[in-house]
Amino acid sequence: MAALILNFWAHRMISFRNALRALLGPLVVVGALSSAHAGPYDDALIKLTTDNYADTDAGVAALVESGNPRAEAIIEALRAGTLLYGDGKLAIRGPAGVAVDATTATPLVASDAGSLKPVRVNNxxxxxxxxxxxxxxxxxxxxxxxxxxxxxxxxxxxxxxxxxxxxxxxxxxxxxxxxxxxxxxxxxxxxxxxxxxxxxxxxxxxxxxxxxxxxxxxxxxxxxxxSPELTAAARQASETIAANLALWNAAQNVWYGISLGSVLLLAAIGLAITFGTMGVINMAHGEMVMIGAYTTFMVQEVIRNHAPGLFGASLFIALPLAFLIAGAIGIAIERLVIRFLYGRPLETLLATWGLSLILQQGVRTMFGPSNREVGTPEWMSGALQLGGLSLTYNRIAIVIFAFAVFATLLLVLRYTSLGLYMRAVTQNRRMAGSVGIRTSRIDALAFGLGSGVAGIAGVALSQIDNVSPNLGQSYIIDSFMVVVFGGVGNLWGTLVGAMTLGVANKLLEPFAGAVLGKILLLVAIILFIQRRPRGLFALKGRAAEA
Amino acid sequence: MSAPTTPTLLYLDNVTVTFDGFRALNALSLAIDHHEMRAIIGPNGAGKTTMMDVITGKAKPDDGQAVFDGSHDLTALDEATIAELGIGRKFQTPTVFEHHTVEDNILLALKADRRPFSALLSRRDKVERERIDALLERVRLNRHRHRLAAELSHGQKQWLEIGMLLAQEPKLLLVDEPAAGMTDQETADTADLLRDIAKTRAVVVVEHDMTFVRDLGVKVTCLHEGSVLAEGPLDVVSANERVIEVYLGR
Amino acid sequence: MSTIINRQAVVVLVLLALAAIVIPAMNLAAAPGSVFHLSDHLVPLFGKYLCFALLALSVDLVWGFCGILSLGHGAFFALGGYAMGMYLMRQVGSRGVYADPVLPDFMVFLNWKELPWFWEGFNHFPYALLMILAVPGALAFVFGWFAFRSRVTGVYLSIMTQAMTFALMLAFFRNDMGFGGNNGLTDFKDILGFSVQAKSTRIALFVLSVAALAAGYVLCRWVVSSKLGKVVVAIRDAESRTRFLGYHVEQYKLVVFTLSAMLAGVAGALYVPQVGIINPGEFAPANSIEAVIWVAVGGRGTLAGAILGALVVNAGKTWFTGAVPEYWLFALGGLFVLVTLFMPTGILGAADKVWKRLRSRPEDTRGELASQAAE
Structure with missing residues (x-):
């Protein structure tokens, strides 16, 4: 249904463009006609009427030489098989069967048109x-x-x-x-x-x-x-090109990696907040992402039905809504369940897993189990060619967006009082409590913030992934890997973790295949965690945050 | 590096530990003799706990050496191996196995083969039972032997933990603030118990309670910013200008 | 020292013995149509529950007693299942669709010319039996050796175990792994010469499942009532205290983890001939977490609770997915939340508390309570 609407719009746009071209094309020719002058042009035309291939060939060349503005239309007609001749005249048959004089573009009278034959062509x-x-x-x-x-x-x-x-x-x-x-x-x-x-x-x-x-x-x-030297030169050039292309190819893979990395960053960064600040493992985090994606779907539904003109802005409307909805659900979860389980991380893990099952099934009941189509605004479709690189606009948008979210969160954590309190609670919960910070309120807000960020990640992911109730599940393990790999409680670690895993994944893929690459990476992380059980950035935590 | 043979039981030389650029121990040197009891005092952050961590293998020093019983390089061993060598450690907050009975707590601590399959196949024999009885008697928990450790009072848990340390039959006991949270009577009893223990093995006591330290009546080492500030009898140390300045207050 | 066969163990073993007698009798002896008759499809269903109960037992051993929340025990279960599946596959022989005397159908389909090396030997039942124990055991040993030595604990360990089973799932989905890819192993014909479809075989498998569960339970009882069991509980409650007493904690964890994985492997091996298929879906992380909730529902650290929880939750699942399938995930999710919030010690823990309040005899607080949940 949604796809139909989208296709309809795409077709409308294309047919409009064609109509415009059709309208402008003849005008140019007709306008130029008045400045036409006889000479080599007329000779060339005569050659086309002799029904001799050699003459026709020469005529085409002469026509080009003449530089006459009508020449293009005539040769075009010759290619299309609509160039007619007879009585030393040339005519072009128009779309409606009406022939026009090839030289003047004026319509021929019916009697003239009757005796005309197409100019024949060979290879x-x-x-x-x-x-x-x-x-x-x-x-x-x-x-x-x-x-x-x-x-x-x-x-x-x-x-x-x-x-x-x-x-x-x-x-x-x-x-x-x-x-x-x-x-x-x-x-x-x-x-x-x-x-x-x-x-x-x-x-x-x-x-x-x-x-x-x-x-x-x-x-x-x-x-x-x-000649041998030509062959040698060609081989050498080929090798240079192949090496060059391989380099571009690698660059393209790095780009795919960065793009995957920013997706992982978006999915994991909210987790880093909740895990880092409160030590809470939120297995329902993926479902917050999924809810963000469904919010986008609902926003687009409303826009399609009530204000189609706003479609280009749908993502911008969805962003704050997704943040608020996912954030509110997050706060509700924190207040109703998680706060009773502080200090019991394994139980928290189980309870939030249960919540994730409920949220998944809830969405499945409301929206059905199948994928929902979320449209991509016009400004996000297409690709940018950069040398040998092809960068699609939606991926570029997601990379920029991920970094923007990351930067915003850094600023929020560093400069707002919520951030200050959150850092205080992270470092020493009891001390923070005794200097008058209402730690339970900070917990709820931090959880809301983490969930809200997951929601806006969902808006971004709706552009590149299937929006289905299982959307969150497919990201949760990867997100955990990012956080565990990067080190808990440190956003920079999350950034480095996400980018490393993203790029490593995409660089492994050409050699090992997508699935095996992913397996290798999981095994590598499992081994890495043995070496540094607290992740990449764990020790430098305070230094990097300050 | 081959460890030097020394007459001392525990020998720390020039030990430095840094966390994130913070020097918790700064070229600390300390020697404990066989059968010596030593009290360690010092303000918060002086490095008392870190020193215990180094001795028991929990923290690895960046520099310096820690030698036990003449030949064992403590910096190269893990906690369990060091414990098997004969170093027992009591934590600041009493740490016992709350879901085990008092008796089982002692049983687990008894010196025995620590390998998993020996544990799986071990049966309690008469010698073990007598050892357990004796130890429970000594820490005055005989009446509570079938209770869960979780049900004991704070002071009883402290004593149970000391009983577990004794069951290990260590050569050296590290005791962190044994008097914390105890009544005056319990504190005095604890001092007696420690003095008694020190007759047969070396004991290092970290303590803030100056009365308790005075009760022990042993050589005192004052730590400050990760190094030894002063060492000697309590009266000498507590008369030291710097000790008064950084720790005791004027 | 508590004995291996305590009062709880007597109850469990008597109930299991009853099940081994009553259920086959109801299926075979009671006339069809009578209220006591048990229809044929229910026998393997109950057998399946028993396999899940054995899996739950293995989860309880590591989680309830050692404090290791494994979210990857489904992997050991599935590996045991695959080992059995490979034996059953080799037994098919030339009766497959492509009638190849050696190669299973899916290999013929993939145009493979010879049997991969790791399929060798699986035509011998004793070898398959060995692999059922060895493969999950070896994986657990290697994983645990790395993890416990570097002191990965708590949620980190849980997430790592989850990643482990996830990675295995992805691997087994690949056709070129040689385990039948997406479809897994199925269309089994017979086991030890008996048709897997035959009524008598199904009853034999059911009785065998009861026996395996009983044996697994007694084994677990032996472990937890030994000094090793006490050390393991000590590790759960105060890991560094245990270490400072001179116990090499990582060795203990490794022993328990590996033993538990082998139990899970046996459960998987019994499961496969009764359900008739094993596929990579068994590795799904969700399965492993579900096994954890069985244990939580029944009461962790009680062994009997794990069995009870697995039976109760799976019976509930069968009823829900039959009657109101769309509500099953709500119920399961709600179970996770409610049990962790309101019943942290599970059914047996709650029952124990009520029982104690009724009797309130202090000396009773030793045995069972000692093994109760810590946090």
Whole structure:
């Protein structure tokens, strides 16, 4: 249901964009028509009406040479099979079957249209058309069209496009397009039998410098009969590229690791607060995350039904709500159950496990056992290309968000009175009590804060994970590993723990596979805990916090 | 490093312990003879408990050596091994096994094979029973032998713990504030008991209660900031300017 | 020194002996349709409860007496189960779907050509029996050796045991581990030459479960009433005191933990032929925690309480999942909360308190109470 609504919106957006393009396209052509002038252009047109492949081929080349603004529309029609000829006239059949005069774009009268036949093409002509379109649009002001054109030239590898390619390269400013053009140029040179060995070597060097997957493919498919030094150069370039790509690949994995690390950080940081401040093991922590995710779902439901315009802001509305709801449930749990169990950590563990079962089943009863669809706002979809890296916006948002939450919590703990009291209680509960801090109130608030943070973690996780009643369960063991590994009662330890585990996990994955990697990591942590039973940062605790 | 052979039972030399940059013990040196009773005094944070931790293997020094009975390097051993060597330790707050009977508390402490499978197969014999009877008699808990340790009074627990230490038959007893929380009568009795024990083994008593220390009538060591400030008979130590300044007050 | 067979033990053993007689009799002798008749599917169900009771007993030994809250005992149970499953799988022989004389079906399906080395020997029952004890025991020994030596205690240890069973679950889900992956081991044909489906086999397995539980109980009684048991309780109540008395605490914990894991392995091994399947789901952390709650409900540190708790909670589970399945997790979750809050000593602890108040004879406070929960 939710997916349907989402798809509907996506389609609306796309069809709107197409409509706009369709509206603007003809206007440009018609507007340019008035400045058309006769000359090589007319000669070229005549060649297209002779029903001879060689003439047609030459005509296409001449048309490109002419630089006439109508040329593109005509060649486009030739490719689409809608270019008609007869009586020394050229016409284009429009979408509704109405033909227009190819040179003037004015509609033809019905009698004229009757005797027209399509201009025929063979493979050679088709190649020429492809290259012609490519080289013509290489200079288009629209960046996307230039990119498409470069790709078209790359596919055709037609030497005829070389002059326009060089012209376009000279003035190209956009890096991405320039790379595509360079690829196309190198491909043409390598493919052309009569290009000089020097040019070919230069082309190989260019590809080597580009260093991407396309270049690697081009180098791997050198035409037969390449000279030994060319082959050697190509092999060397390939190796450089492969090494380069491996480096990017590793960087990409590190990024995935950081991204996983921030997810772990979000899930574990609330746990670090409750565990660190109160020594309370909260097995229901994962369910707080799950409740945050369901809050997001409910917020989006309301928005879809009542204020679709607000969809982009849904996450910002969900954040404070999730914090409050999860925080309130946390405080309720603390007041009703946990406070009777202080000093009995094992019992607390069991009781909160029971609570987690109740919360899971409660959500299952209310929302059903299946996954709920939480939508991603437009501004969070898509990806950022950074060299060989592809960073999706939602992951970037989560990484930034995790660090923001971390920084905020650090500030809260350091500069607010709640933070001061919490630190006092962490270090010496009895002393804090005797200087007048109401420790039980601080416990409740600290528990609420930890749970609230879990709630907002749920908002973030709803963007990358399935929102189901089991959401929390899948994070609880990992979160505990982070806290135990990082050291209890220290947010910096949690940060380092989360990032280490995240990156290690993703770096292990390519070698060991996802499951085995995770197992290896669990075993590594179990062994690590033997060495440092109180975690990475336990001893420096006070120093790092101060 | 081979430990030097010394006539002393316990020999601490230049022991330094730091926690998080804080020097709990600062080049502490101390020697206890066989059959000596020593009282350790000093203000809070002087390092008394840390010193006991080092001797019993709970804390590992950063520097210095701790040698027991001439040849055992205490810094390399764990608590259980040190206890088996013959060092018994009484905690500040009485620590007994509350869910065991008084009798079983003593039984567990009796010098015997400590390995798990020996424990699994051990049966109580006549010698053990007589030892238990004697010990209960000595710490005056014979009437309570079938009660759970949890039901004992504070003073009785202190005595039970001392009884457990005696059952271990240690060469050296470390006793942390035995008089804390006791009535005057109990305090005096405890002093008597300790003096009696010191006839056959070495005893180190950490105590704040100056009356109690005076009752013991033994050589006193005053610790301050992790090192020995003064050492000698109580009258000499308590006349020391620095001791008065940091500990006794003017 | 308390005796191995005390009053509680007599009650437990008599009840178990009765069960071993009455339940088969009700199934075999009573005419179908009479109120005393027990239908065929209930026999393995009760057998399953008994296996859970043995698992609970093993949890009680480490938690109730030694203070080690293991959230990973399900792993030992499952390993014992897999060892039995492997034996049963090898017994299938060429009667499998693919009729391979040696390879189990799932290996043929995965296109494996030969038996992995760790499957060798499982066609011999004594070898399988050895593995049922050795594999969980070895895992517990290695894990415990690391954990206890470096003094990982309390909740840290609990979380580590949970991570252990979680890691094993992930591992057993993998097909290339060679344990049937997701589906586990199933479609067993016979055990020691008797069909696992046969009524007589099921009754034999039930009686065997009773016997195993009784033997396990007596073994636990022997351990906890020995001096070793007293040391273990001492460790639970005052670990450093015990250490300063000269006991190597880690050795004691290791002995008890390993023994307990072996008991859990036996429970798993008896469980598998009665339910007819073992899969990686048995490693799920939730299963291990559920076993802990059985012990808490019955009363930890009492042994009999563990058995009682396992039977009561599982009977409740059977009823709930049949009558009102959607409320079972509410009930189980509520049980966790209520027991920890209001009944920390469980049913037996509460009953004991009432009994004492009624009689209030001071010398009775020794035996049973000594083993009662500490915190």
């Amino acid at each position: 050679r002509v088709r190649r020429a058309v492809e290259a012609a379109l490519g080289s013509m649009t290489l200079l288009s002001p629209d960046q996307r069209r230039r990119l498409d054109a470069a790709a078209a030239v790359l596919r055709s590898r037609d030497a005829a496009a070389l002059p326009s390619l060089d012209k376009a390269l000279a003035q190209e400013k956009v890096e991405r397009v320039k790379i595509a053009m360079l690829e196309a140029r190198a491909a043409i040179i390598l493919n052309q039998p009569d290009s000089s060995p020097g040019d070919r070597l230069a082309a190989v060097a260019t590809l080597g410098n580009l260093g991407n997957q396309n270049a690697l493919a081009l180098l791997a498919n050198l035409p037969a009969g390449a």
